[in-house]
Amino acid sequence: MGTGFFFDEHFRLHDMGEGHPECGVRLEAILERILETGLEHALVRPIVHPATEQDLLLAHSAKHIEYIKALHEALKLRLLNEPGAFAHIDPDTWMNANTWDACLYAVGAVLGATRAVLAGELTNAFCAVRPPGHHAERDTAMGFCFFNNVAIAVKYALEFGGLKRVAVVDFDVHHGNGTEDILANDPRTLMVGFYQHPFYPYKQKIPTPLNMKNIALPAYAKPEQIREMIQEIWLPELESFEPEMIFISAGFDAHRDDDMGQFLLRESDYAWITRQIKGVASRHSNGRIVSCLEGGYNPRALALSVESHIRVLADMEHPF
Numbered sequence: 001m002g003t004g005f006f007f008d009e010h011f012r013l014h015d016m017g018e019g020h021p022e023c024g025v026r027l028e029a030i031l032e033r034i035l036e037t038g039l040e041h042a043l044v045r046p047i048v049h050p051a052t053e054q055d056l057l058l059a060h061s062a063k064h065i066e067y068i069k070a071l072h073e074a075l076k077l078r079l080l081n082e083p084g085a086f087a088h089i090d091p092d093t094w095m096n097a098n099t100w101d102a103c104l105y106a107v108g109a110v111l112g113a114t115r116a117v118l119a120g121e122l123t124n125a126f127c128a129v130r131p132p133g134h135h136a137e138r139d140t141a142m143g144f145c146f147f148n149n150v151a152i153a154v155k156y157a158l159e160f161g162g163l164k165r166v167a168v169v170d171f172d173v174h175h176g177n178g179t180e181d182i183l184a185n186d187p188r189t190l191m192v193g194f195y196q197h198p199f200y201p202y203k204q205k206i207p208t209p210l211n212m213k214n215i216a217l218p219a220y221a222k223p224e225q226i227r228e229m230i231q232e233i234w235l236p237e238l239e240s241f242e243p244e245m246i247f248i249s250a251g252f253d254a255h256r257d258d259d260m261g262q263f264l265l266r267e268s269d270y271a272w273i274t275r276q277i278k279g280v281a282s283r284h285s286n287g288r289i290v291s292c293l294e295g296g297y298n299p300r301a302l303a304l305s306v307e308s309h310i311r312v313l314a315d316m317e318h319p320f
């Protein structure tokens with residue numbers, strides 16, 4: 001038992017060009033923080049195995065998987081004459097020679113965490129993965145995301161883990177449109193989230209699917225306002241749903257020092273949110289939580305926020 005920390009070197013090798021905010025430095029900052037705080041010694045570091053294309057089919061169409069794979073194969077040929085070339089999916093979402101493998105290892109990490117938590121080998125887990133996943137829809141890669149790591153693992157827990165009810169909590173500053181697209185109207189799932197509005201990706205489904213409680217909040221929403229919304233909406237929804245396992249789309253770009261969004265959260269808010277989720281998990285889910293990195297683009301703020309999040313998961317909080 002204990003808290004797993006899933007990381008693999010493939011995550012660092014995926015790159016979308018110089019100056020792109022979704023870069024390997026993000027993970028380096030997290031790893032350095034885990035080391036310098038000694039937190040590493042409190043965590044279990046399992047080996048990550050890559051996912052299979054069969055795994056991807058849990059949440060994506062064969063057409064989408066083939067499209068990404070074909071881009072990868074074509075890029076490999078191009079790279080013979082054009083070193084450093086990228087395959088462009090949209091203005092924000094590029095592939096390099098290592099992206100395909102990074103994607104398979106990212107999904108593999110979340111599936112590995114899911115299996116270990118379901119088997120009772122770990123109480124909970126944090127997956128420090130790249131690329132992120134929550135914007136990836138069933139048929140569409142977008143917003144730095146290719147495959148939806150969390151949605152694939154949710155489907156796995158339902159199809160192969162013997163679970164009947166699984167919840168997703170998404171606290172990234174952006175709307176988790178991909179997860180919403182894949183899980184919409186599946187009564188075995190509940191998704192709660194918040195997101196800055198109006199803001200990228202402008203893809204909220206209308207009418208709102210019944211199992212989705214993604215709450216739009218204005219730029220500069222105060223942390224107190226966010227906590228109040230969580231107490232009034234997320235927590236009652238989660239309590240009455242009684243999830244048997246909780247997945248977290250853990251984006252940290254709602255931090256006040258992260259210029260990607262205009263929310264004002266601090267590390268203490270991430271600790272508080274994690275405590276609320278952990279409370280629900282301890283009452284209904286046997287403590288089972290798998291948390292997966294999404295956004296977070298200020299490396300220092302990201303590293304400190306991930307530390308706060310993991311400290312709560314691992315019962316290693318600083319005494320106050």
Ligand SMILES: [Zn+2]
Pocket residue numbers: 172173174251253294295296
């Ligand atoms: Zn984000």
